[in-house]
Amino acid sequence: MKRASLVFTLVLAxxxxxxxxxxxxxxxxxxRGLLSCGVSQGLPGFSxxxxxxxxxxxxxxxxxxxxxxIFNDPTKVKFVPLSAKDRFxxxxxxxxxxxxxxxxxxxxxxxxxxxNFTGVTYYDGQGFLVKKSLKVNSAxxxxxxxxxVQTGTTTEQxxxxxxxxxxxxxxxxxxxxxxxxxxxxxxxxxxxxxxxVSQLYAERLKLANPADHVVLPEVISKEPLxxxxxxxxxxxxxxxxxxxxxxxxxxxxxxTQKNVDDMAKSDxxxxxxxxxxxxxxxxxxxxxxxxxxxxxxxxxxxxxxxxRNVGAGSKLQIARGLNQLxxxxxxxxxxxxx
Amino acid sequence: MxxxxxxxxxQFAFRLKRALGGRAGWGGFALQILFVxxxxxxxxxxxxxxxxxLQAQRITSGFGxxxxxxxxxxxxxxxxxxxxxxxARVFFVGLLNTLLVSIIGIFFATVIGFLVALGxxxxxxxxxxxxxxxxxxxxxxxxxxxxxxxxxxVLAALPNPRQGxxxxxxxxxxxxxxxxxxxxxxxxxxxxxxxxxxxxxxAVVLWxxxxxxxxxxxxxxxxxxxALGFLIxxxxxxxxxFGKPLTFEIPELKGFNFSGGSRVxxxxxxxxxxxxxxxxxxxxxxxxAGILSVHRGQMEAGSSLGLQRGSVLRLIVIPQAMRVxxxxxxxxxxxxxxxxxxxxxxxxxxxxSVFAGTTLSQTGQAIEIIxxxxxxxxxxxxxxxxxxxxxxxxxxxxxxx
Numbered sequence: 001m002k003r004a005s006l007v008f009t010l011v012l013a014x015x016x017x018x019x020x021x022x023x024x025x026x027x028x029x030x031x032r033g034l035l036s037c038g039v040s041q042g043l044p045g046f047s048x049x050x051x052x053x054x055x056x057x058x059x060x061x062x063x064x065x066x067x068x069x070i071f072n073d074p075t076k077v078k079f080v081p082l083s084a085k086d087r088f089x090x091x092x093x094x095x096x097x098x099x100x101x102x103x104x105x106x107x108x109x110x111x112x113x114x115x116n117f118t119g120v121t122y123y124d125g126q127g128f129l130v131k132k133s134l135k136v137n138s139a140x141x142x143x144x145x146x147x148x149v150q151t152g153t154t155t156e157q158x159x160x161x162x163x164x165x166x167x168x169x170x171x172x173x174x175x176x177x178x179x180x181x182x183x184x185x186x187x188x189x190x191x192x193x194x195x196x197v198s199q200l201y202a203e204r205l206k207l208a209n210p211a212d213h214v215v216l217p218e219v220i221s222k223e224p225l226x227x228x229x230x231x232x233x234x235x236x237x238x239x240x241x242x243x244x245x246x247x248x249x250x251x252x253x254x255x256t257q258k259n260v261d262d263m264a265k266s267d268x269x270x271x272x273x274x275x276x277x278x279x280x281x282x283x284x285x286x287x288x289x290x291x292x293x294x295x296x297x298x299x300x301x302x303x304x305x306x307x308r309n310v311g312a313g314s315k316l317q318i319a320r321g322l323n324q325l326x327x328x329x330x331x332x333x334x335x336x337x338x
Numbered sequence: 339m340x341x342x343x344x345x346x347x348x349q350f351a352f353r354l355k356r357a358l359g360g361r362a363g364w365g366g367f368a369l370q371i372l373f374v375x376x377x378x379x380x381x382x383x384x385x386x387x388x389x390x391x392l393q394a395q396r397i398t399s400g401f402g403x404x405x406x407x408x409x410x411x412x413x414x415x416x417x418x419x420x421x422x423x424x425x426a427r428v429f430f431v432g433l434l435n436t437l438l439v440s441i442i443g444i445f446f447a448t449v450i451g452f453l454v455a456l457g458x459x460x461x462x463x464x465x466x467x468x469x470x471x472x473x474x475x476x477x478x479x480x481x482x483x484x485x486x487x488x489x490x491x492v493l494a495a496l497p498n499p500r501q502g503x504x505x506x507x508x509x510x511x512x513x514x515x516x517x518x519x520x521x522x523x524x525x526x527x528x529x530x531x532x533x534x535x536x537x538x539x540x541a542v543v544l545w546x547x548x549x550x551x552x553x554x555x556x557x558x559x560x561x562x563x564x565a566l567g568f569l570i571x572x573x574x575x576x577x578x579x580f581g582k583p584l585t586f587e588i589p590e591l592k593g594f595n596f597s598g599g600s601r602v603x604x605x606x607x608x609x610x611x612x613x614x615x616x617x618x619x620x621x622x623x624x625x626x627a628g629i630l631s632v633h634r635g636q637m638e639a640g641s642s643l644g645l646q647r648g649s650v651l652r653l654i655v656i657p658q659a660m661r662v663x664x665x666x667x668x669x670x671x672x673x674x675x676x677x678x679x680x681x682x683x684x685x686x687x688x689x690x691s692v693f694a695g696t697t698l699s700q701t702g703q704a705i706e707i708i709x710x711x712x713x714x715x716x717x718x719x720x721x722x723x724x725x726x727x728x729x730x731x732x733x734x735x736x737x738x739x
Contacts, residue, residue, distance in 0.1 A: 085699040092397060092704070113702040114397030134594075144593035146514060151682070151691065152699035156410040160421035171514075171595065172411045173605065173685040174696065180683060187494035188513050189604065191594045231396050 025097055025229070025236035026286050029070060034078045037063035038096035041081040041177060044202040045310040045318070046102050046122075055079045058309040059100040061299040062121055062227055065243045066098065068298035069282075069291045083177050085152030088113050091228060098240055099228040102196065104154045109228075118241040120226045122310075123322040123331060125219035126158050127197040129204060132214050134191060139218035143168040148190035150174070150181045155195055158221040182206060196223045201316050239285050246292045248334035249274065250301035252325055257300040260293050274337050281337060292337070302332065388705065403701045404429070410696060412687045414603055425697050432689035433714060439609050439688065440675040440718070446614035447674060448667075451621025456651070458626055469622070476619035482680055484616055489608035489684040496604075499595055508588050510596060513604065519586035520600040526576065530583035533576035534569075541565035605686035609678065617674045624666045628659035660733050668726040672719045689714065 029035050039047035039059055047057040055077075064074035080096050091099045092114055102124075103109075105117040130136050139162070149155050151174040163170045173190060175181040182203050185193040193200065197219060204210045229240050250256075253271065255263050264275045272278035276289025283289060299305050306323060307313040324330025358367040392399045404426040411421050416434040419427055457469035476484070494513055497503065502512030510517040544561040551557045577583060589599025632655045640650035681688035682695055694711045698704055 085695050088699065088702050089704045092395070092702075108700075109702070111396070112398035114392070114395040142594075144595045144597060146595060148685075151696045156696060157421075157700070160409055160411050164421065169597075170411075171413055173413050173603075174410075174687065174691065175685045176682040176691070176695065180685070183490060184494075184685060187490055188498050189494055232394070 025233045026070070026239060029097055033071070034076050035063060035067045035070065035098070036078045036080060036096045037066075038080050038082045038087055038090050038099040038101050039063070040101050041083060041179070043102060043178065043199060044205055045198065045314060045316045046202065047079070047081075047100070049079075049081075056309065058121060058305055059102060059227075061305045061309065062100045062244060062247075063098065065247060065295045065299045066240060068294045069239065069243055069246075069285075069287045072288075072294050074298035083152065084150055085176070087152075088115065091115055091230060094230070097229070097236070102199065102225045103228060104196075104223045105226050106154060113228075114231045115228045116231055116237055117226045117228055118237060119244045119334075120224040120332075121244060122198060122225045124196040124198050124223040124225050126155055126194060126221040126223055127200055127219050128216040129185070129193040129195075129200045129213055130191060130216060132212050136216065139216045139220065140166060140168075142170065142192060144170065145191040146171045146173065146189065147192045147194055148173050148175065148181050148185045149194055150178050151176060153195070154221070154223065159194055162220045178203065196225070198225075198310065198316075198318060201318055202310075205315055235286050239287065242285055242337075243295060244302075245334035246274075246295050246337065247299070247302040247305065248325070248332055249337050250292065250296050251303040252327070252334070255292075255296055255301055257296060257304055260296045264290075264293050270338075392705075398701070398703060399706065401706055403703055403706075406701070408697070408700075410700075412692055413685070414606060414687055425693075425701070428697055429689075429693050429710070432687060432692040435687055435692075436675075436678055436681075436689040437718070439606060439613065439678050439681070439686070443610050443613040443617065443674050443678065444671050446610065447617035447621055447670070450614060450618035451670075452625055454618060454622035455625035455629065458622065459629060473619045473622050476615055477623075481612065481616050481677055482683060485608060485612040485680055485684060488612050489604065493604040493608050499591060502591075502596075508586070510589060510591075514595055514601070515604045515607065516602040517589040517596045517599045518602075519588050520598065521584040521586055524582050524585055526581035527583040529576045529580040530573055533572040537568040537572040540568045540572075544568075603686075605681070605684050608684055609681055609686050613674050613677060616677075617670050620670050620673075621667060624663055624670065625659070628663035629655055631662045632658045657733065661730070664726060664730045664733070668723055671722050671726070675718055675722065676715060 037060075039055065039057075042048040043057070045057055047055060047059040049055050060079070063077045063079070067077045068074045070076075080090065082090050082096075082099075082101060087099055087101055087103065088109075090096050099115070100121070102122070103117075104124075105120065109115070110117060128139050128142065130142075136142065142163075147159060147170050149159060149172055156172070156174060159170075159172065173184060175184060178195075178199070181195075182193065184190060186207055193203070195203070197215060200215050204213050204215070207213060227240055227244070229237050253263075253274065255271075255274070263271055264277070266272070266275075269278065273281060274292050276282050276291070276293075280289055282291035285291065288294070300308070303320075303325075306320065310316045310318045311320060320328075320330060322331050324332065326333040355363055355367070358370070389399060405424050407422055408425050408428045409421050412419060412428070412431055414435055415431045416438060417427075417430060419431050454469045454472055457465045458473070460466050460469075496511060496513040499510070499512045499514050502510045502514075502517075504510050508519050544565050548559045548561045551559050573583075587598045589596040589601075629651075636654055636658065637650055640654045641647075645653070678688055679690040682691040685691075689711060694707055698707045701707070
């Protein structure tokens with residue numbers, strides 16, 4: 001039903017609006033007083049609600065950081081949970097202002113959906129989760145297996161490619177939501193559950209006995225996950241893009257949630273530009289000069305957000321790996337704020 | 339008895355004017371033309387505007403995507419399909435899966451529905467209570483819930499392939515579905531089919547002959563032993579002359595799953611059971627109402643002719659009840675077809691799942707894909723309605739009504 005209403009909104013928006021793309025997203029958000037942010041239907045570490053309905057996760061923190069930059073209040077976000085197959089329609093129809101929902105950046109998504117990726121919040125790759133009792137040590141031993149997958153993801157195509165190029169047979173069973181997929185895997189309908197590795201770790205926590213399941217070592221694809229905005233609003237595109245860059249640059253400069261106030265008083269020219277005590281970089285983005293300190297006070301720098309949600313400080317215990325900063329052995333690299 | 343003189347039939351021009359313009363005559367006709375023209379214009383503007391806006395937002399539009407490679411696999415395909423086929427082929431794979439589950443679901447729903455209705459009307463106390471209980475239980479629980487029950491509680495509880503239930507070492511039941519030996523055609527296959535067809539025709543001719551004899555002279559001729567003789571004898575003869583018609587490929591456990599043989603996937607089984615039992619509960623009530631709508635006197639008249647209760651129902655009551663049953667029965671058939679789109683919840687690859695789901699999110703062409711899908715469901719529903727109307731028309735004609 002959700003899907004039908006989304007498509008209906010899209011048809012209305014496309015068919016009746018006289019103006020082409022609304023180039024006014026920032027103004028719309030400011031007038032509304034809320035940022036509408038598309039997230040997952042519950043993926044621990046990235047976006048999931050607790051029992052009181054508070055959303056947490058790395059993708060959620062990106063939304064909160066944008067809200068903090070605009071309103072100086074990270075709570076002014078309306079989270080819209082979306083299934084994998086509904087997410088793009090929700091963005092196209094204007095139901096959400098930004099999609100921050102572990103979405104893989106690919107060429108076709110960049111060119112044909114009328115949307116743009118603004119950066120990479122998490123470098124991921126596709127992997128396989130199996131029961132330990134199967135005694136499988138490598139994905140290459142999965143010939144003739146039944147594989148459960150969530151529909152509407154790049155995962156389905158990677159899976160077909162991988163088994164085909166390795167001359168292996170398999171049976172795919174595709175479900176509408178992550179929960180249904182995991183339930184079918186747990187019930188024994190499939191031997192394997194495949195998805196982005198981060199998601200495998202997150203979903204494993206939901207299983208009855210997480211220790212009975214193991215993520216195989218093979219990573220069969222590149223899955224750079226990042227936020228998306230509608231095409232045609234460059235101001236909004238810049239703001240969302242630079243919000244993530246600000247979190248990354250803050251980590252590189254050693255700005256943390258704790259020391260942000262002290263750092264803001266610094267005389268270093270680099271820090272003065274970042275904190276807006278020199279120049280008006282924030283205003284060129286359409287927000288205030290102190291946008292970076294607003295963001296860091298709200299969600300911390302990228303490293304803090306990573307540790308809190310998916311890394312050492314979380315249940316997921318995912319290593320930084322590729323997501324470490326470029327000068328510490330990873331590939332996370334943000335252009336400078338100047 | 340005097341007969342009123344009939345008024346002469348209205349002139350053609352007058353009837354046309356009335357049909358097109360109603361009471362307002364030709365002026366009304368002009369207004370209607372104008373109204374339709376405005377509707378068409380609004381529709382055209384919406385389409386053009388949508389096109390322009392989609393282009394401005396750089397959302398790809400048009401139907402060119404149908405020729406692109408799909409790149410994903412589907413667990414059940416009635417026509418050959420691999421990941422390197424096009425989205426157009428995915429569409430047909432999904433459509434056939436939807437039609438398959440709908441047609442088989444409609445068949446079982448009708449059979450169960452009629453049986454439950456007859457059971458509920460039966461003088462047998464226990465049978466009628468069980469049937470009544472079935473209807474009340476099934477129709478008052480949400481369909482999605484029943485679907486998940488069959489899939490996650492019943493079928494998923496079957497053992498894994500390694501401990502699968504085996505029948506004669508050839509048929510295997512496990513949580514991966516039902517695996518049966520796959521028949522492969524041999525040189526003797528074509529003569530076998532021809533022999534079988536001849537036998538069927540002969541049996542039908544015999545049956546019709548016996549019916550004619552029954553109606554004309556009241557003689558009861560036992561033809562079934564001869565018919566059975568034909569049906570078994572001729573194919574057997576063909577096998578003896580031309581050799582085995584079929585060999586069977588026996589499935590065996592290889593790795594994680596069975597290889598060889600044909601497989602019925604549990605998603606299909608769960609969906610078929612859920613759809614047919616659910617719709618059967620509604621059909622049972624419709625059939626019951628239809629049967630009760632036939633006047634009691636018809637039943638008594640039948641009984642007084644010495645017919646058995648079953649024959650009275652079959653020959654007298656149900657044909658009359660069909661006229662009442664048919665319109666709401668059509669509704670149930672349409673509902674079943676549309677409800678089959680719940681398939682996505684249990685991973686059955688129906689049209690909505692593979693086309694309006696996977697294909698949509700891979701191409702992002704929501705307007706086109708949802709448009710095609712809605713058109714297809716509309717078409718399926720209209721065809722179903724047309725078939726049922728034709729059937730209703732035949733019943734009406736045969737009863738002279």
